[in-house]
Amino acid sequence: MKIKHFSFTTQSFCDSTTANVFIHGYSAGHNFSDRALLVSQIPLSLNTEINLLAFWQSSHFTSVSMISRNVVLGASRLHPAAAVAAFAADRAVHFALARKRASLVGEALLEELEAYLLEHYPCVTRVNLVGHSLGGRVVISALRQLAKDRQACKLIIGDVLLMAAAVEVSADEAQALKTTVASPASARPGRLINAYSKSDSVLLMNVDETCLGRHEIAHFVNTEMAGFGHLDYWPRLHDVLLRTEFSGFKGQQLGVTLVQDPVLNDNLLYGLLQNVPGEVLEQGIKHLKTSSWTRFDDKQPLYSFVQEVQLLGGHCLANLVRGRGVEYAQLLDMLVEHFDLINDRQQCGAVVELEALLIRQVFDNAFPDGHAFSRSPISAVKAMAAETYFSQVDALAERLTLASYVNTPAAPLKAEAPQGMLINSETLNLTQMNAWSLLSALPSLLGTRAVGRWVTNLKTILKPGYSALVPAVAVIFFARVHWGNERGVKH
Structure with missing residues (x-):
């Protein structure tokens, strides 16, 4: 039986031929509480199109294995500082494994997405991709795979929005990736969009890479989200979509403000x-x-x-x-x-x-x-x-x-x-x-x-x-x- 890397959930229902696909990053979507939060942060303005969330096994920084616990406990017997160092090193390894997994699952994204749409929304012919943090790495991995084999996916790729992307892309590679989106000659050309912030200190922890999420890159439409921290993109998704002029988004609806009642809001x-x-x-x-x-x-x-x-x-x-x-x-x-x-x-x-x-x-x-x-x-x-x-x-x-x-x-x-x-x-x-x-x-x-x-x-x-x-x-x-x-x- 073939392993599935993604599970998809639909945030809105309509008869559109376009689907917006959102991919989360590290330590997100790990349980249904967090998934429900991500769903709630997609602006209601996008309900004119089909919105999907693609969940992958990104793990969570609090997920500690028995081996990790034993290593940290063993280090604590030597010195409290040794325990802190052991825990920090373990979390660094944990993130590195999640980063590697993001690249691997990204290679399967378009294949699994196409199969899901064929079963549930066969009228969809065009997709816009949105990736945050390691979700941006998933998206770039998918585009790299598509650039190698353009016949591997029949879907038209529209806008590709990367938010605080935890991935490095050279200018030459960006030019190659640009060929995977809908061409300027089409009725609705696609764009590679890089929403970045120089205030994003979290991406500095990715020490061996110069992440897209902190700087401009050639062949992308670059939008600086001044003052944004790494975790600001999902709660302020409406602003990001509006400022990047994301496909079909005009910000015409800000949604209904609900009373603060946990019963009515559920x-x-x-x-x-x-x-x-x-x-x-x-x-x-x-x-x-x-x-x-x-x-x-x-x-x-x-x-x-x-x-x-x-x-x-x-x-x-x-x-x-x-x-x-x-x-x-x-x-x-x-x-x-x-x-x-x-x-x-x-x-x-x-x-x-x-x-x-x-x-x-x-x-x-x-x-x-x-x-x-x-x-x-x-x-x-x-x-x-x-x-x-x-x-x-x-x-x-x-x-x-x-x-x-x-x-x-x-x-x-x-x-x-x-x-x-x-x-x-x-x-x-x-x-x-x-x-x-x-x-x-x-x-x-x-x-x-x-x-x-x-x-x-x-x-x-x-x-x-x-x-x-x-x-x-x-x-x-x-x-x-x-x-x-x-x-x-x-x-």
């Missing part, structure tokens, strides 16, 4: 549920009301439902103390960690894909003998009547109660014994084993997967509010499959 949840039938919301409310941690205002069912979901997300007690919960994107990240799905998150570009990953895992844990959602939840839910689906969620909710967990007899489990023979709960004479030998043999008797499922189910049942939250998320997933999109509003 587009992935509140925005989605505004468009669903009342009976769907009632199903979600029914499950949340089973928790003693929730307090509903029946006069404001939608607002109250979103508020309670946010409060149950993550650390329920801490949320109740501070009087507000977490946004839905952050809630999904916490559920991903709870169900040990961190390694699978990178392949989920869309919110509905991450929800499907969670639903598949939840039902697989609750119904070890197999379930319709174990393989393709999105397809199964699309084809399933609402009444049937909600009965499945009810059955799931029953499995997430402590009483059901204790009283429901488990199906016989089979696993390979050390000698290769099969053992199950019906043939094993437990009276011949003492308590210690039973405990030590448990992983081999049940199998690693079964033990993991058992422990995860128990954690879900015991964690405050989670036995009500998980079925509620299953209802939200149903709503998104049938009425939603990436912004949570109907299209």
